[in-house]
Amino acid sequence: MSGSGAMDTAASRNATAAAAAALGAGGGLAGLLPEVQTLELLVAVSIFVAIHSLRQRRAQGLPAWPLVGMLPSLLLGLRGDMYEWITGVLRARGGTFTFRGPWLTNLHCVVTADPRNLEHLLKTRFGSFPKGPYFRDTVRDLLGDGIFGADDEVWRRQRKAASLEFHSAEFRALTATSLVELVHRRLLPVLAGAEAAGAAVDLQDVLLRLTFDNVCMIAFGVDPGCLSPGLPEIPFARAFEDATEATIVRFLTPTAVWRAMRALDVGNERVLQRSLAGVDEFAYDVIRRRKEELEAGRGAADAAGRRSDLLTVFTKMRDEDGRPAYSDKFLRDICVNFILAGRDTSSVALAWFFWLLGKNPAVEDRILEEIEGIVAAREAQGEVEEELVFQPEEVKRMEYLHAALSEALRLYPSVPVDHKEVVEDEVFPDGTVLRKGTKVIYAMYAMGRMESIWGDDCREYRPERWLRDGRFTSESAYKFTAFNGGPRLCLGKDFAYYQMKFAAASILRRYRVRVVEGHPVAPKMALTMYMKHGLKVTLAKRDKGSSRF
Numbered sequence: 001m002s003g004s005g006a007m008d009t010a011a012s013r014n015a016t017a018a019a020a021a022a023l024g025a026g027g028g029l030a031g032l033l034p035e036v037q038t039l040e041l042l043v044a045v046s047i048f049v050a051i052h053s054l055r056q057r058r059a060q061g062l063p064a065w066p067l068v069g070m071l072p073s074l075l076l077g078l079r080g081d082m083y084e085w086i087t088g089v090l091r092a093r094g095g096t097f098t099f100r101g102p103w104l105t106n107l108h109c110v111v112t113a114d115p116r117n118l119e120h121l122l123k124t125r126f127g128s129f130p131k132g133p134y135f136r137d138t139v140r141d142l143l144g145d146g147i148f149g150a151d152d153e154v155w156r157r158q159r160k161a162a163s164l165e166f167h168s169a170e171f172r173a174l175t176a177t178s179l180v181e182l183v184h185r186r187l188l189p190v191l192a193g194a195e196a197a198g199a200a201v202d203l204q205d206v207l208l209r210l211t212f213d214n215v216c217m218i219a220f221g222v223d224p225g226c227l228s229p230g231l232p233e234i235p236f237a238r239a240f241e242d243a244t245e246a247t248i249v250r251f252l253t254p255t256a257v258w259r260a261m262r263a264l265d266v267g268n269e270r271v272l273q274r275s276l277a278g279v280d281e282f283a284y285d286v287i288r289r290r291k292e293e294l295e296a297g298r299g300a301a302d303a304a305g306r307r308s309d310l311l312t313v314f315t316k317m318r319d320e321d322g323r324p325a326y327s328d329k330f331l332r333d334i335c336v337n338f339i340l341a342g343r344d345t346s347s348v349a350l351a352w353f354f355w356l357l358g359k360n361p362a363v364e365d366r367i368l369e370e371i372e373g374i375v376a377a378r379e380a381q382g383e384v385e386e387e388l389v390f391q392p393e394e395v396k397r398m399e400y401l402h403a404a405l406s407e408a409l410r411l412y413p414s415v416p417v418d419h420k421e422v423v424e425d426e427v428f429p430d431g432t433v434l435r436k437g438t439k440v441i442y443a444m445y446a447m448g449r450m451e452s453i454w455g456d457d458c459r460e461y462r463p464e465r466w467l468r469d470g471r472f473t474s475e476s477a478y479k480f481t482a483f484n485g486g487p488r489l490c491l492g493k494d495f496a497y498y499q500m501k502f503a504a505a506s507i508l509r510r511y512r513v514r515v516v517e518g519h520p521v522a523p524k525m526a527l528t529m530y531m532k533h534g535l536k537v538t539l540a541k542r543d544k545g546s547s548r549f
């Protein structure tokens with residue numbers, strides 16, 4: 001193609017020269033000649049660049065243009081479903097591709113969905129793939145030195161302390177009782193109100209409120225009350241939401257630009273600073289009051305002494321000299337990070353799960369069968385309650401429900417893509433060479449849709465793929481990456497499953513949930529896999545003692 005382009009150019013140059021000779025060297029035409037040649041040169045160069053760039057497509061998966069790199073393809077991808085676009089490129093490239101961003105931007109990265117690479121970066125060579133300074137600097141105003149952006153010793157210390165706490169009996173008791181309170185005193189009454197009024201309700205919004213209140217109870221020991229009748233707007237929740245969104249915008253803005261905007265206090269940075277003030281006001285107020293409570297009740301088994309939320313546990317910690325182990329700023333960072341980690345992930349997973357059930361009634365029937373079996377076993381022991389509240393050991397026995405939720409997370413992982421930075425030259429098991437400083441994106445959404453990982457039916461919602469002899473069997477964390485893997489495996493995984501199973505079973509036993517006809521369902525472009533338009537549903541009471549209508 002490039003040969004024929006050159007011939008065309010030579011032919012047209014001859015034609016131009018012949019025409020000029022025929023007409024005589026008139027002053028006007030002679031003056032035009034250099035311009036015509038410049039134009040031809042430009043056309044020739046453009047053709048060459050276009051051909052070269054399109055050839056890159058064969059070699060690298062996407063055309064790479066001078067200056068702008070692969071940005072045009074990315075922008076085209078962004079117009080549709082971005083996650084599907086990444087999946088398509090990854091499948092065509094056998095699981096890994098290198099994205100070349102425009103000059104002078106921070107968009108260059110290697111994108112992978114290959115389980116061998118995931119095991120390499122999340123476990124085998126964990127030390128070479130930290131979150132890195134770019135990520136940390138970008139999120140620092142919101143997350144400070146908290147676990148989410150931290151590396152090395154700062155991360156290790158928080159991980160160890162939080163891990164001990166998450167596995168303690170007190171913490172499990174706190175999570176179980178706070179969930180019963182929230183589901184039975186808040187969630188179910190709100191749903192009952194919607195059912196009685198025959199009104200459609202945004203189930204995703206209701207679930208987001210549930211998990212926000214729940215994670216605040218775990219982190220701060222305080223219930224902000226987002227899931228209250230009338231679904232009020234809570235200033236702390238609003239400030240947290242705005243601060244998170246404004247932080248995400250930084251990832252799409254060149255670093256020098258957002259830094260300048262921050263210095264000038266304009267645009268998105270202005271929004272961020274205002275929302276952070278709201279987050280900090282709430283956080284420092286809770287910290288001050290907790291310290292006062294603990295001071296007042298030191299040694300006594302008062303309310304604060306019995307608390308087992310993260311703030312209380314970390315506030316009580318002492319260094320070798322008996323002084324508080326953490327400053328107020330660090331306590332704030334710890335709590336804000338846990339709220340960020342645990343606030344939306346379970347609720348968006350539940351929203352996708354309910355939507356998938358609507359499309360797969362046979363799965364819903366099996367879940368109801370399992371729940372009815374558990375209720376029947378309880379009744380056979382003579383335990384009949386006015387209000388059915390599932391017990392922790394009953395939730396544990398819901399194996400099919402566990403599989404159905406895992407299958408929803410496989411197809412719609414709450415964190416659709418994640419990020420690392422290489423600190424020394426590396427080579428992935430698939431042969432991809434990574435230079436020090438390269439950013440690596442691992443694409444969880446795409447991984448759930450790879451035939452090479454899950455087989456030809458990878459796009460089908462089939463909880464049975466998780467069952468062996470009727471029991472739930474977990475998969476390798478490098479194949480099912482919804483909860484990350486290796487040393488940074490999600491700390492809240494067990495709690496999240498408990499929370500999702502408890503809420504889903506409590507709703508499904510009471511209501512038939514139907515998505516409003518024509519309601520558009522699509523993922524939102526964000527760090528968490530929200531449904532862009534929420535999930536509008538109607539509810540109908542189930543007949544008592546019957547799983548179906």
Ligand code: HEM
Nearest residue numbers: 147341342345346349414415482483484488490491492496
């Ligand atoms: C369906 C629900 C959830 C999913 C899919 C999920 C997924 C994840 C993922 C992918 C990460 C890795 C993030 C990264 O390093 O960039 C992570 C980390 C984490 N998650 Fe979860 N999560 C869920 C629920 C929760 C809950 C409810 C909590 C706490 C109450 C929680 C606490 C954490 C923490 C503290 C980390 C950081 C771990 C570390 O860096 O060492 N998660 N989670």
